[in-house]
Amino acid sequence: MSYVQISQNDLFARVRKTVERSNGQNPLRICHLSKYYPPQPGGIETHVRTLATSQAALGAQVDVICVNACDRTGEDSPQTQTVEEFDRDVRVIRLGRMATVARFDMFTEFSRYFKQRGTQYDIAHLHAPNPAMGLHWALSNSSVPLVVTHHSDIVKQRVLKHVINPLLSYVYHRASRVLISNPLYANGSDFLRPYHHRVEVLPFGIDLSIYQQPSDGAIAYAEHLRSTYGSPIWLSVGRLVYYKALCVAIEALKFVPGTLMIVGKGQLAETLKQRAKEAGVSDRVVWKPYLSPEELVGAYHAATALWFPSNARSEAFGLVQVEAMASGCPVINAAIPHSGVTWVSRDRVEGLTVPVNDPQAMAQAARHLLTDPDLRERLSAASRVRAGRFDQDLMAQESLRIYQQVMRATAAEPVLV
Structure with missing residues (x-):
């Protein structure tokens, strides 16, 4: 696990060069894969919005693909329609769901909005645990480099996690980086142990x-x-x-x-x-x-x-x-x-x-x-x-640095023929 603490000024200077390179004719293209998105409440949802909007403010082109949990009146509903909208400069694609079974959302339009547009993205960023979105990403067989934020282990659902964890393990094995919010969490996580060499700390941030x-x-x-x-x-x-x-x-x-x-x-x-x-x-x-x-x-x-x-x-x-x-x-x-x-x-x-x-x-x-x-x-x-x-700006800038590292490493990998 890597955790390097540097000064705020050094971080700004290092990442400013990355942002300037991505702000030319080819801005960095990011797709966040989230379970839900505000106004749906929750810590993960709030974090995704903060990160996505902060990255867009730095010049990145940012999409969020999530599940639409609400009907046209704004009420929670098991069956919803796909909605595409903008939150500031972030395009938010809320996929309509057909049903929810044991808190597992069922939806069908992922390929339309991710796989068919996959070549438009430089980075896919999955926020987990999120088995439904992880399953659809795995089925897409995408070549877009993947970064995962591991928000928490599955703790209470002891039976369900034996079904979900193998799926998440497949996704994490294919991830280039696994991000956690603090340097203490990985030491107590049996699930993260096989990926320790890919784990990196990205503390969460907010608009202070x-x-x-x-x-x-x-x-x-x-x-x-x-x-x-x-x-x-x-x-x-x-x-x-x-x-x-x-x-x-x-x-x-x-x-x-x-x-x-x-x-x-x-x-x-x-x-x-x-x-x-x-x-x-x-x-x-x-x-x-x-x-x-x-x-x-x-x-x-x-x-x-x-x-x-x-x-x-x-x-x-x-x-x-x-x-x-x-x-x-x-x-x-x-x-x-x-x-x-x-x-x-x-x-x-x-x-x-x-x-x-x-x-x-x-x-x-x-x-x-x-x-x-x-x-x-x-x-x-x-x-x-x-x-x-x-601070949200520190978080966003550090995330772009991590993405650039992933993209450089992916570009350097040998092509198998």
């Missing part, structure tokens, strides 16, 4: 400016939250699914004052609401299935800390940690073994880390921030500095 310089609307929303709920406000942001472990946050609230705001929706919504009722804290939990981007920035600025109790390696990075850190909001996270969560926000450097599935420890960390305001200020300042490591 919207959190560092909040808009007037974001500031107003932060003031609204403070006046409505008082202090402290504890914030949790993410889908309401098992590995987010929001039940831990709800239990922790029993031992600290204040309000817990949970932003997100998912299959465990009613279960978690019942858990809050049983814990006797339902009157101190605020449920927000959705906040606008501006409101979310305001929530980070109003919060005393982000509670991030995720408890499984399905949580490999945690982009919401970066959003909170850029806002100066310290993070209380959980020590998931071989996950990048505690690499993003480090214990007693930018935030506080507690054992997994330990509500008492999370509550104790929260009380520590309340009783030691100087500690919170130190963590807040350090969080803002650390967030600079996860």
